[in-house]
Each structure stands twice: as structure tokens, then as C-alpha cells.
Amino acid sequence: MIAALARPGTSPLHRIAAAPKLAGLAIVATVLFFVDEPRLLAAAFAAALVVARSTGTRFAEIGRDLRGAAVVLAVLGLADWWLIDGPTAIAVVLRLAAIALFAHAVTMTTSTAELTEVLERIFGPAERLGLLDAARAALTVTLALRFVPLIVEEANAIREAQAARGLDASPLALAVPLMVRVIVRSEALADAIDARGFPPEGARRGAARHIPARPPSP
Amino acid sequence: MTTRDISLVALMAAVIVALGVVPAIPLAGGVPITLQSMGVMLAGLVLGPRRGAAAVLVVIALVALGLPVLAGGRGGLAVFAGPTAGFLLGWVLAAFVTGFLAQVFEAPEKSTPVRTLQLTLAAIVGGIVVLYLCGILWLAFFMKMGLAKAFAVSIAFVPGDVAKAVVAALVTVQVRRAVAIERK
Incomplete structure (x- = not known):
């Protein structure tokens, strides 16, 4: 993270x-x-x-x-x-x-935790109407906020690597590896969230639920 | 939605936000040319209709929270009362239609140029035709601009958006070759 x-x-x-x-x-x-x-x-x-x-x-x-x-x-x-x-x-x-x-x-x-909590409360009424799952919706919004600097960081890393190989900065040559790398990282993050026992219950398909929850790393 | 879906939706929302940091070219009248509409096309093309639209909804939630996530550091509830609100809310439908068409055209056996062309078409129909319909109707009726003037003001952005549709399609074809993502 x-x-x-x-x-x-x-x-x-x-x-x-x-x-x-x-x-x-x-x-x-x-x-x-x-x-x-x-x-x-x-x-x-x-x-x-x-x-x-x-x-x-x-x-x-x-x-x-x-x-x-x-x-x-x-x-x-x-x-x-x-x-x-x-x-x-x-x-x-x-x-x-x-x-x-x-x-x-x-x-x-x-803190991110406080923000997520507020979002859960905002999404509460929609959840009672059966429109969405407040915990998941709040997690999605918080994750999006955390992903923005990650994308910028990956973009800089790729640009540096390309410059080191003598390549000019080309938006298209940046976009493809950038998208691939952040998608891979987002999937790794999803697995990490699953491993920590989120969501507490419900629609998680195919994932083991009996793994004891470990405290999240700082 | 699985946790992977959540993570991908959040990621594409972040991509749309990050594209807003790439300097925008503001045109008179306050409607800026930004790369964010390309992010909306990408969300539909890469993730498919439902998750693509969900990614846009996340961006809209961030705007409503008052965070300056739109191009030029705009954000806050005032945006929903402004001249560009039709385009902002239209993003949801645009991503959905783009993703839906990409799903309809889905055909891995076709050659790369054909697939690129099909995805470009999907992005043009969803990200331009549908989006402009929402934006122009908003300008014409809620901003009391009149259909003709709203159309004239908006049409200047079409060439740029067609270029964005082509780039979005090119990027999508290559990205989806590298990582397997089901469109849904």
C-alpha cells in the first residue's frame, strides 16, 4: 500500500x-x-x-x-x-x-479508516433500500483515493525506466505498461484484502473463510 | 462484486482522477478539454458496462465529497449545479454504453485492427454520442441555452474526443492482451 x-x-x-x-x-x-x-x-x-x-x-x-x-x-x-x-x-x-x-x-x-466509516454511514440508507452494500461501496471509494498516488508513482517509475533506455516520453508507450502494472497491483491488493478476511461475510466466492484474521500490517 | 471487482473499479476511478491532473485546456465558457473523458471510455472498454459505470459513480462520489478530483481541481456539490453537470452525470451512461458495446463486439478470434476499430466505435457511440446527448440536453434545458447554441458550443470538442476514442481503443487492445479481464 x-x-x-x-x-x-x-x-x-x-x-x-x-x-x-x-x-x-x-x-x-x-x-x-x-x-x-x-x-x-x-x-x-x-x-x-x-x-x-x-x-x-x-x-x-x-x-x-x-x-x-x-x-x-x-x-x-x-x-x-x-x-x-x-x-x-x-x-x-x-x-x-x-x-x-x-x-x-x-x-x-x-485517516483512511475514519473516511471509510463516514462513507459507510452515508451509504447506509441506500443499503437499507437494497441498492448497495455499504461496506463494499465505502471500501471502493477509499481504495480509489489510495490508488491515485500509486498511479502517479508507477507512471514516474516507467518514465524513468524508458528514459534510461534512451526512449522519448511518449504518452502511448507510457499508457499501456502503466495500465498493465496498476491492474496487476490492484489484483494483488484485492488478494491481500481477501486474505485479511474482508468482507466480513457474504458474497465472497471461492475464497477460504476460515483463515484466522491477522492484524493488518502498518 | 468480488474484492477483485471492487479493486478494479476503484483503480479505474483513480485512473479517471489521475487523468484530470494532466493539464487541461480550458475553453471559454468553462468547459475544459480534459483527458478525463478518455478515462471514462477506458473504464467501459476495459471493465465492461456494469463495472465501468461503477468506476464513474465512484468519481462522482468523490466530487460530491468536495474533493478536487475533476480537471482543473474542480469538485464539490457546486459542480452538480454548473454548466458541465450534464456531461459529468452523462459519464455513467457513457461508460455503461461503451462497455456494453465492447461486450457485444467481443471476439478474440478477430484480428487486432478489426478489434481496435470495433472498440473505437464503441467508445465513439458511448463516450461521444451518448455523452454529448446528456451534456447538450442539460445545457439546453437546465442552463437555458437553447438546443442550437448548446449543440454549437459542444461540437467543438468532438475532434478531440474522437482522437481520445482511438487512443482508448489502442490502449485497451494491448492491455487486455497482457492481462485477462472479463468484461462485466
Whole structure:
């Protein structure tokens, strides 16, 4: 498994339960989309910086986490400047940067286990209607979040290997080995989950269920 | 769904998210050209209709949670009220139809070019025709743009999306040669 973005800590944000944090994030993100006033957005951005720093993580580290998002934001901002106008570009960049920081603050202070638990609760009503299995649905969403950095990591590894063999960076030559490698890793992960006794009961076909559950490795 | 199904669905959802990090080209009006629609085609082509659509639903759940997983760092409930919501929700149907057609065309004995062509067709029908229908209807009626204007705004993206369908088909044929995945 890959390292989660969550960092242990005792900051105020760490101590708030996951559900209110996620609800707050959804509300903030929604409200910010209806704000166009640059000064208000600048204030939101400043607030987001304070909130992100309050988790105890240094700005340098936060910057490293959000480097990818920053590149996308820069491209978006330049394009908006060119296609629409300066004030719009500033508003768009401030809004998205504030949301990204708030979202990252939640991610940094919420463990995967907490997130899964909240998702299970959200999916609960659908389960009672017989639409889905809450535990499995929550696991799927959490796994997806953990797979994103894994894909980036594999992409970098393949690109380095190709560069070492003197190959140019070609998207198609990257896509095929990347897909194959992450599919293989996802199947290995599924087997590891099965070996640890998930799901607790039910529709697992063909897998031995009497294996004593071992505590998951850290 | 077995644990492998869950893992594959989560993986394709992550692929769609990761493709959003590849810099997008935003066009005026706020509808960006992104590689994420190629991820939707891939989900259908690689996993089949039900798991492909499930992968898209996972992405939509992440958006609703407020995570910035769409191209350009967009996310949050506001997206569902915006101009591109029709395309976002249309992804579910697009992945399903793409996967369904890929299943219908399933024929391992055919040559690689034929299979690539068939999968391209599946991706075009699901990922372009069906998707644009959802997106254009949303723009026309919920955004009160009118059918003609909604059509004109969207049609500019078709050439790029056809190219994405071809790439998705090429990648799928080679990936499925290396790993055996049943479409379901």
C-alpha cells in the first residue's frame, strides 16, 4: 500500500470528527463557487492558508503535496487571462486554490479508516433500500483515493525506466505498461484484502473463510 | 462484486482522477478539454458496462465529497449545479454504453485492427454520442441555452474526443492482451 496523506497530530482539525469536516468542506466548496468578488475570495484563500497551517504541517510540505494542483491552476489561470480577462482569472485561481487548501487540510487530518466509516454511514440508507452494500461501496471509494498516488508513482517509475533506455516520453508507450502494472497491483491488493478476511461475510466466492484474521500490517 | 471487482473499479476511478491532473485546456465558457473523458471510455472498454459505470459513480462520489478530483481541481456539490453537470452525470451512461458495446463486439478470434476499430466505435457511440446527448440536453434545458447554441458550443470538442476514442481503443487492445479481464 502507499502512504496515506493523513498525518497524525493533535491540532483542532485533527480532533474534529470526520463527518462534520467533510460536510463543512462540501458547504465551503459550494458557497465559494457562487462568490465572484475577488476581495472575498482573497479572504477565503487567506483563511484556507491559516486552516491548512493550523494542522501543524509546514507550508513547504503543503506546497510539495499540492505541486501538481498548482501547475494545473497556473495553466488554468493563464488560459482564463488570455481567453476572458485578468479579474476573472484571479477570481478563478483564488477560488480553486482556497478549495484545494481546505480539501487538503481535511485530507491531512482524516485517516483512511475514519473516511471509510463516514462513507459507510452515508451509504447506509441506500443499503437499507437494497441498492448497495455499504461496506463494499465505502471500501471502493477509499481504495480509489489510495490508488491515485500509486498511479502517479508507477507512471514516474516507467518514465524513468524508458528514459534510461534512451526512449522519448511518449504518452502511448507510457499508457499501456502503466495500465498493465496498476491492474496487476490492484489484483494483488484485492488478494491481500481477501486474505485479511474482508468482507466480513457474504458474497465472497471461492475464497477460504476460515483463515484466522491477522492484524493488518502498518 | 468480488474484492477483485471492487479493486478494479476503484483503480479505474483513480485512473479517471489521475487523468484530470494532466493539464487541461480550458475553453471559454468553462468547459475544459480534459483527458478525463478518455478515462471514462477506458473504464467501459476495459471493465465492461456494469463495472465501468461503477468506476464513474465512484468519481462522482468523490466530487460530491468536495474533493478536487475533476480537471482543473474542480469538485464539490457546486459542480452538480454548473454548466458541465450534464456531461459529468452523462459519464455513467457513457461508460455503461461503451462497455456494453465492447461486450457485444467481443471476439478474440478477430484480428487486432478489426478489434481496435470495433472498440473505437464503441467508445465513439458511448463516450461521444451518448455523452454529448446528456451534456447538450442539460445545457439546453437546465442552463437555458437553447438546443442550437448548446449543440454549437459542444461540437467543438468532438475532434478531440474522437482522437481520445482511438487512443482508448489502442490502449485497451494491448492491455487486455497482457492481462485477462472479463468484461462485466
